[in-house]
Amino acid sequence: MAERSLFSVSVVIPERSVFDGDAEMIVVPGEDGEIGVLARHVALEALLKAGSTRIHLSGGEVIELATGPGFFEVHSNRALILVDDAVDLREIDASRAIAQLEEARAELGRLESGEIEGDRWRIEQKIKHAEYQLAVAGN
């Protein structure tokens, strides 16, 4: 396969920057389906749902992250992934994911009982994010 050109990718969550580097290709979970981006992609802005984000590095190595809902932007050969949470699949902390799941379910429960009003989509995405991490961790 011909050498692919690289572009810069950053994955940023509120607590820190998770990934900053060059990649050949990334695949992100867009709200209406997965979006794959190569170098010199046209400028793009998209909403992300919870799911799996894959970053293909130049050596054929792939970093796979479980990401929460957020935003995605491609602009002059730079891709930016701005999400609530991102966890490397190799570093999943099951107890943290369980805590996230319980918290999100409790929130959904309060929403359904009318105790709070809120963005249902957002809470469901949090649940999906936690469930995905647990599925990968094998729980």
Next chain:
Amino acid sequence: MASQQDIKRRIRSIRSTHKITKAMELVAAAKLRRAQQRIVAMRPYADRMLELITSTSQAVGNVRGLPLLESRETRTVALVPLTGDRGLAGAFNAQVLRRSFALERDLQAQGIEVRWLVGGKRGRSSLRFRHRELAKSWTGFSDQPGFGDAQAVAHGLSELYASAQVDTVLLVYNRFVTPITQTVVEQEILPLPSQVLEGFDEEDAPPPVRGEVLYEPDSETILARLIPAYLETEIFRALLESAASEHGARMSAMRNASKNAEELIDHLTLVMNRARQADITREILEVVAGADAL
């Protein structure tokens, strides 16, 4: 004059207080360092978020109809002081509350109604003590706020604002300047300032790339999702600043307390030595006087 025993007891008591304040100082210093790192760590997210919101709103052009941007005539203001869950932090909690009450007086003098919401147990108990009705309170995270906590606060505030129960939301908190200085600031977080959409610095703003950007699903939907996310980021920043200030204030308060304890121990040790010397002298005098009498 106090006996040697009494003084010894006091020294012991002060020494154990000193141990506690010293330990609290060290703990606060460690937590402060972590809190400062977290402020630095969240900056990339906040900056990128702002860039994204500015460029998207330029693409949308017409931003009317988004509830968090709608600015109304101010009849009711929500005051949201951010305090700590614990005391022993010098003026940290008191100065936020003092400023909030001053604001309340000013607003009421202008005929504006005030509603209270509060972060932190200290603020909550203090406001309850003064019989203020609290629309909502958030506690248990002032030490180490997470993004989820910021989301909860943001959510509560947006609801109040979007349902037109309040027309302005003012956040009052300690901004972290240096470990020993915190300044109280008030920040109007709702309605969102228009600079957010127009870009804070016109000259630095990237040239509009309109027409060549793909939006999925469309720019209006993205903006509608970005605005609450921006609010969460701003509140997260305020919570982190407040946490760092709290640890800084506690650290310096405990440092002063430790210093005072040391001085007190020195002084009491001196007094005790004098008392012991006086006892010895008196005993010798008694012995000598007894010998003379023979």
